[in-house]
Amino acid sequence: MKKYYTIREENMYIEDDGFSNAYKKMCLYLLENGEKSCPRNMDTQEIEVAMIRVKNPRTRMINHELRNVSISFAIGEWLWHMEGRNDLKMIQYYAPSYYKYSDDGKTLNGAYGPRIKKSLTKIVETLKKDPDSGRAVVPIYWKEDAGHDSNDIPCTIGFQFLIRNNKLNMIVNMRSNDIFLGFPYDIFNFTMWQEYVACKLNIDIGTYTHIANSLHFYEKDREKIIRASMVETVKENEMGKMPKEDLEKQLSLLYEIEEKIRNKQEYDISKQNDYFSKITKELEKYNNKIRMR
Numbered sequence: 001m002k003k004y005y006t007i008r009e010e011n012m013y014i015e016d017d018g019f020s021n022a023y024k025k026m027c028l029y030l031l032e033n034g035e036k037s038c039p040r041n042m043d044t045q046e047i048e049v050a051m052i053r054v055k056n057p058r059t060r061m062i063n064h065e066l067r068n069v070s071i072s073f074a075i076g077e078w079l080w081h082m083e084g085r086n087d088l089k090m091i092q093y094y095a096p097s098y099y100k101y102s103d104d105g106k107t108l109n110g111a112y113g114p115r116i117k118k119s120l121t122k123i124v125e126t127l128k129k130d131p132d133s134g135r136a137v138v139p140i141y142w143k144e145d146a147g148h149d150s151n152d153i154p155c156t157i158g159f160q161f162l163i164r165n166n167k168l169n170m171i172v173n174m175r176s177n178d179i180f181l182g183f184p185y186d187i188f189n190f191t192m193w194q195e196y197v198a199c200k201l202n203i204d205i206g207t208y209t210h211i212a213n214s215l216h217f218y219e220k221d222r223e224k225i226i227r228a229s230m231v232e233t234v235k236e237n238e239m240g241k242m243p244k245e246d247l248e249k250q251l252s253l254l255y256e257i258e259e260k261i262r263n264k265q266e267y268d269i270s271k272q273n274d275y276f277s278k279i280t281k282e283l284e285k286y287n288n289k290i291r292m293r
Contacts, residue, residue, distance in 0.1 A: 012050040012215070018059035018236035019187055022052050023066055026179060028229040030217060039176075043219040050177075050215035057170070057191035057208040061237040062184045066228040070094075072286030074188040075279055079258055081189060082196070082251065086111035093262050094286070101152040110152035115140045116193065124200045127163055136161040141175065155182060159190065161197060167206030168198040177212035180221040186210075192242075199244045243275050250276050261287050 012029050016022035034045035062069050076094035085091075086107045092098050102108055119138045127136050139158040159172040172190050177183055191208055198205045217225050243250070254276050260267040261283050269280055 012047050013053075014051070015053045015055075017055045018238070019054050019057075019061075020059065020063040020066055020234045020236050022054055023062050023179075023184070024228060024231060024234055026050070026052060026183075026215070027066075027225045030179060030215065031225060031229055034216070037214070037216065044216040045219070045222070046214055046216040047212075048214060050212045052210045054187075054208045054210075056236075056238065057187075057194055057205050058239045058241070059236040060188045060191045060239060062187075063231075063234050063237060065231050066234065067180070067184050067224075069184045069188075070286075071282050074185050075282055076258075076286075077185060078189050078192050079255065081111075081113035081116060081193075083255055084113040084117035086114050090262070103150055103152070108152045109148070109150045110145070110154040112140055112154065112156065112189075115142065115154070120197070123161060124197060127161060127197075127201055131163045134160075134162065156186070159193075161194070163201070163203065164206060167204050168194060168201060169206040169209070170194040171209045172211065174210070174212045176214045177210075177216070179215055179217050180224060181218075183210075183212075183215075195242045196247075199242055199247050202244065240275055240278075243273055246273075254279065258283055 012026070012033070014022050014025050014029070016025065030045060030047055030050075034047050037044045037046040061071065061074070073094045077091065080091050086109075088099060088102050088106055088108060091108070098108065099105070101110075116138055123136045123138060126133050137158060137160045140156045141154045141158065145153050155174055155176050157173045157175050159170060162169045162171070170190065170193075172186070174186070177186065187208070187210065190210075191205075194208060195205050250273055253271060257267045257269065257272070257280055259265075261280075264287075269277055272280060
């Protein structure tokens with residue numbers, strides 16, 4: 001039988017059940033096959049057009065033996081996006097260095113939240129009307145970003161939702177992705193959005209596909225990438241299912257509690273369900289940590 005396709009060895013395609021095992025393979029592949037690149041005079045090693053597909057997106061927390069991911073920052077950034085915010089004040093609490101990316105000292109030009117929220121309601125409506133639709137696309141990189149002289153231009157071009165086999169698949173396309181600094185937090189954020197939309201549609205999540213047109217690491221992080229690639233046994237960290245019941249009320253309560261924790265005010269967690277109370281506990285841990293500094 002004649003083949004109507006070709007496989008290009010220089011492009012990376014990795015499929016795995018969970019993110020941690022996929023991450024280890026990504027690091028190894030990038031070390032062995034990446035080529036030198038120097039964007040903005042910074043030395044990197046890069047793979048063009050890398051694709052990763054994970055069957056269980058709830059394994060969104062990379063194992064700490066591979067990468068010491070800050071769960072508090074991952075949650076804080078996700079909530080910042082979910083609320084549609086672009087202010088520096090909230091996100092700087094979790095990542096003090098973010099001020100470097102602000103153009104005016106108050107906001108972040110490339111904040112994903114306002115860009116995602118602008119399209120999300122229509123996306124859910126589209127998929128409810130036509131579950132097989134291929135039009136459920138959320139653009140994050142806007143035409144105004146092209147050539148814009150800003151400290152903060154979105155690395156993500158956009159993402160798409162597809163309902164297949166009564167599950168919500170997500171496909172993310174990124175113009176540029178740092179495997180060490182960005183990728184672990186990107187997958188947390190995006191798969192939480194995937195699960196949120198799935199809850200709104202009353203279906204379960206399916207696969208997550210991540211496409212990076214430039215997947216890279218900076219030379220200063222090479223040793224960390226080498227260490228991650230050498231970890232022998234990798235255990236996946238799986239979060240529980242996001243509950244569909246009273247989801248918007250639970251989210252609103254979480255936003256309120258997060259703000260009170262950040263501002264050192266009293267709050268009540270008695271009305272939170274188990275899923276969101278676990279998230280609150282991580283925020284409390286971080287708050288206690290910074291208060292001890």
